[in-house]
Amino acid sequence: MGPADDTRQRLVEAATRGFAEDGVHTASLLEITRQAGQRNRGAVHYHFGSRTGMLVAVLEQHLDLLATRERELLAIAQAQPAEDLVSVVRALVxxxxxxxxxxxxxxxxxxxxxxxxxxxxxxMDPEVLHALERLGGYEVYGLLEQRVPPMPDDVRSERLSLVTAFVLRAIADRSRAGDRPRPGRAQLETDPFARNLVAMVVGMLTAEPG
Known part of the structure; x- marks a missing residue:
């Protein structure tokens, strides 16, 4: 890895932290540049062209990893009976x-x-949307929509949106808890945590509409 590649990687890592903490649209590019150890105020534009280009670079870090794993789990879910919801939720979680x-x-x-x-x-910017589409999650959600119990379209859409936010936040919060200087409540080990999260999501998706 040459100096330019090394600088770019440090910027991507700093952007990942900055976008997560301060928002993808509001994080300071100058602060990201500073956190990456760069004095050149134009480093972001030199390496990525724009905030959007940097965001796409951030998304591409783990894109192949997530997409490959989702495809593996989706194939397993597609082979299950039409009423099986657990296998699809596993592909999401x-x-x-x-x-x-x-x-x-x-x-x-x-x-x-x-x-x-x-x-x-x-x-959404087309470049960002394209990166998200490459993650493969849309196929998982398509199968999920087929297998959730019948409910009004607007309720189903709301549940899927809330479930997505819940899953990502629950996992991120668990990871963050491990970084705290003082221990908080006891955390489940990874496998029990994943199984419990899958069960909770299935419960959320199958509850009777209010």
């Missing part, structure tokens, strides 16, 4: 849990995804 196990950068990545999935796709 497990890749994110495994990513968080990579540490702080994985957690920050999930927090960024949690912000982006709340945005209107029609108003």
């Amino acid at each position: 497990l890749p994110a849990v495994e990513l968080a196990e990579l540490g702080g950068q994985g957690r920050c990545y999930l927090m960024i995804l949690g912000e982006l999935v709340e945005e209107d796709p029609d108003a």
Whole structure:
């Protein structure tokens, strides 16, 4: 890795933290540059062209890892009976849990995804939307919509949105708890945590509409 590649990687890592903590649209690019140890105020534009280019670079860090794992789990879910919901929820939950196990950068990545999935796709920059589409999650959600119990379209849409935010936040918060200087409440080990989260999501998706 040459000096330019090393600088770019430090900027991506700093942007991952900055976007997660301060928001993808509001994080200071100058502060990200400073956190990356760069004195050149134009470093972001030199390496990425724009805030959007930097965000795409951040998303591409773990894109292949998540997409590959989601495809593996989706194939398993597609082979299950049409009423099986657990296997589809596992395809939603497990890749994110495994990513968080990579540490702080994985957690920050999930927090960024949690912000982006709340945005209107029609108003999203095409480059960012394309990166999100490459994650493969849309196929998982398509199967999830087929297998949730019948309910009004607006309720189903609301539940899927809330479930996404809940999953990403729960996983990110668990990862963050491990970084605290003083221990908080006891945390489940990874496998029990993942199983419990899957069960909770299934319960949320199958509850009778209010």
